[in-house]
Structures are given as C-alpha cells and as structure tokens.
Amino acid sequence: xxxxxxxxxxxxxxxxxxxxxxxxxxxxxxxxxxxxxxxxxxxxxxxxxxxxxxxxxxxxxxxxxxxxxxxxxxxxxxxxxxxxxxxxxxxxxxxxxxxxxxxxxxxxxxxxxxxxxxx
Amino acid sequence: xxxxxxxxxxxxxxxxxxxxxxxxxxxxxxxxxxxxxxxxxxxxxxxxxxxxxxxxxxxxxxxxxxxxxxxxxxxxxxxxxxxxxxxxxxxxxxxxxxxxxxxxxxxx
Numbered sequence: 001x002x003x004x005x006x007x008x009x010x011x012x013x014x015x016x017x018x019x020x021x022x023x024x025x026x027x028x029x030x031x032x033x034x035x036x037x038x039x040x041x042x043x044x045x046x047x048x049x050x051x052x053x054x055x056x057x058x059x060x061x062x063x064x065x066x067x068x069x070x071x072x073x074x075x076x077x078x079x080x081x082x083x084x085x086x087x088x089x090x091x092x093x094x095x096x097x098x099x100x101x102x103x104x105x106x107x108x109x110x111x112x113x114x115x116x117x118x119x
Numbered sequence: 120x121x122x123x124x125x126x127x128x129x130x131x132x133x134x135x136x137x138x139x140x141x142x143x144x145x146x147x148x149x150x151x152x153x154x155x156x157x158x159x160x161x162x163x164x165x166x167x168x169x170x171x172x173x174x175x176x177x178x179x180x181x182x183x184x185x186x187x188x189x190x191x192x193x194x195x196x197x198x199x200x201x202x203x204x205x206x207x208x209x210x211x212x213x214x215x216x217x218x219x220x221x222x223x224x225x226x227x
Contacts, residue, residue: 047217
C-alpha cells in the first residue's frame with residue numbers, strides 16, 4: 001500500500017525556519033517525481049515545488065522561490081521541504097504528493113502537516 | 120502565468136448530472152487532471168489525462184477537454200459526491216503545476 005506521511009509542521013514566528021519531511025512507503029520511491037502542495041485555511045490548492053526522481057530537476061512556485069528548498073533522500077525514502085524566511089501567508093497545510101505518468105497528475109497524497117506562521 | 124478558472128459553486132439534485140468547467144487558454148492542448156477534496160481530507164485524484172479514471176473511481180466520473188474548456192462530469196450524483204473539486208495542469212512554458220480555483224459541489 002502506498003503511503004506518504006508528512007511531519008515537521010508547527011507554529012513558527014515570522015522570519016523563522018521549518019523543515020518538513022515526507023516519509024514514503026509501499027512503492028519504489030526513487031522512481032517517482034514528487035511535489036509539495038499547500039492549502040491555506042479555507043482556500044484552494046497551491047502548488048509549491050517539484051523534484052524529479054533523481055533530484056536533478058527542481059521547480060518552485062514564484063511565491064516561495066528563494067526561500068524554500070526541496071530535496072530528497074532516495075536511500076531513506078524521504079522528501080523534504082526546507083522553509084526559510086517564513087511569512088504569515090505561508091500558513092497552510094502542506095501536502096506531499098506523488099507524480100503519476102507523463103501527464104503530471106498527482107495520484108497519491110499524504111494527510112498533510114499544518115504550518116502556522118504567527119507571532 | 121497560466122490561469123485556470125472554475126465556477127465557485129455548482130448545485131445538483133441527487134441522481135442528476137453535475138458538470139464542472141475549468142477554463143484556460145488553449146487548455147485543450149494540455150493534459151487536465153481533476154481532484155476531489157472532502158472537508159479535512161487530502162485531495163483524491165478522480166480523473167487524469169483529461170478522461171482516464173484511476174482504479175477505484177466510479178464510472179460516474181468522466182472528463183473531457185477541448186478548446187479553452189475542460190469539463191468534469193459527475194453522473195447520477197450521490198450525497199457522497201459533495202466536495203470541493205479542483206482541476207490541474209502542468210504548464211510547460213513556466214515549468215509550473217497549476218491548480219484551478221476550485222468548485223464546491225453541493226448536493227441538494
């Protein structure tokens with residue numbers, strides 16, 4: 001069974017940092033591209049970042065570029081999101097999601113981890 | 120940047136058909152994917168590559184895509200279909216994933 005489990009969320013002050021993790025199981029993690037997607041309270045889905053299966057290709061949403069860093073450790077079946085210079089508008093539930101096929105759909109999602117940026 | 124526009128809400132009676140549109144510039148040239156999200160839950164992929172269904176998704180869910188509009192159709196709507204629905208594409212010109220604005224489906 002495919003499982004994605006996020007962790008690392010919590011309350012952080014503006015300007016602070018946080019590192020999210022996503023533990024993958026039930027599939028060959030090193031063969032799949034991955035994404036982070038977030039959802040602010042009461043709002044829609046917003047794509048955050050993409051990483052290729054090897055980690056060699058990375059993309060970011062304009063809203064987080066230069067502040068967030070995506071990475072992966074295929075030996076540990078884990079995906080990460082390092083978030084620096086956090087702002088109130090980064091408050092959201094953060095999901096990791098697996099890419100399916102060439103069309104870019106996201107077929108499995110974790111349950112999400114809540115990040116709250118507030119003083 | 121590429122924008123996907125959805126109606127904020129769609130209301131439908133049980134047993135009837137709900138159609139949710141997703142508008143984007145020449146969206147017919149892209150692969151469109153649809154997600155269902157119920158309150159407090161993660162999104163679930165219900166249609167991918169315009170019209171394919173993942174295993175376990177009922178045949179009542181179907182999709183189409185042409186011109187500037189993609190459509191998710193839910194036939195024989197059930198109370199359990201009440202949820203938010205999002206379309207999504209990969210925009211190769213910006214190397215960005217893009218989500219639609221979301222549509223809340225209410226079953227009357």
